[in-house]
Amino acid sequence: MANLSETIIHQAIQGDKIAFAKVYQHYRTPALKFSIALLKDTEEAENMVHDVFIKIWDKRSLINPDLNFSSYLFTCLRNMIFDYLKQLEKSQLLRQRYMERMERATEEDQEAIEIRSRVLQAAINALSEKRKLILLLNVEGGKSYQEIAESLRISKNTVKNQLVKAKQLLRERVDLAG
Template sequence: MYNFTINQFAINRYSTYPDIKLLLLLKDNDPLAFAEIYERYCREIFNYAMALVKIPELAKDLVQDVFIKIWEARGKIEVEKSFRSYLFRVCHNRAYDMQKEIAQNRILREQLVNYYEPVIEPEALSQEGDTPYMLLLKQALSSLTPQRRRIYEMCKNDKKSYDEVARELNISPNTVKNHMTNTLSFLRDYLRQHSKLTPLLIWLLQKIF
């Protein structure tokens, strides 16, 4: 982990340099160039990170990860290409990796769900002991036809392949696939319409179920 104290690097002349010059200096391990790049883009990257993950704490972590990546990869940055586009691409890729990490980590998932609990409408709660999010998804599943719900549960809960489900239900694998595609589309729409969940949390809930 690199710790940079930006105020110590505040030299006015660096703020007048174009990106290309800063990147060339950065490739030569100039920490002042890195400091200016950070000051120039950190707010914009934070705003983009917020659009991706919605949670300030996660967005701050994303910004830190992005600029650590920039420092570590400074020798490989192609100065002739758009640096701003490169920053956004790094942020987007790191956000995707972060989502996968959260989806695979039970503690992180619970922390994220708990973060959002206060914004769920009270009407969504009807069973003691269920979190608002699990209950909301259960409500959506209860709206499915019996066959579609059974196929969903066999695929998601029982971890069966489309071929296995097709053999058990005596239907074609393509029919199973179509049911799952329609079901997942319905669940995404239901969650968007009945809650204030962000796209990130919707994605995570689909992973949990």
């Protein structure tokens, strides 16, 4: 990967969108390869690269232009991926614990599960129509963020944000009832 001129990086950091587009084009492929190597998931790697560039653009005024931009980019990307993997691991652990509890469930527990299921359904019904539609397309329909975004003509980031908010609200409501 040939070095990008420091002038272009300086211009991008100062808010020049055309220069930033050049920085993005220059680093996108190596950043994507790096992300795929760590995540083993092309779609999520693309999301991470996209998100890290948005974050860099938003925080460009805090970037020291005298430091190595490439190191900065890959450090940000690595940290973002590690945070994601920690959250994923936590989510998988919670899912595993849930499955273990389900295996030990008795008939008495079945009633509690049914109540919890009704509470969950009520919580889903209480979501806004758009948020509910996005959640159902993802969970029941098995649609990817990209597929949902295209079918609803919204950004993939909006889909992601709406799913995070929906799941957070559902968790809160089900935990309060449980």
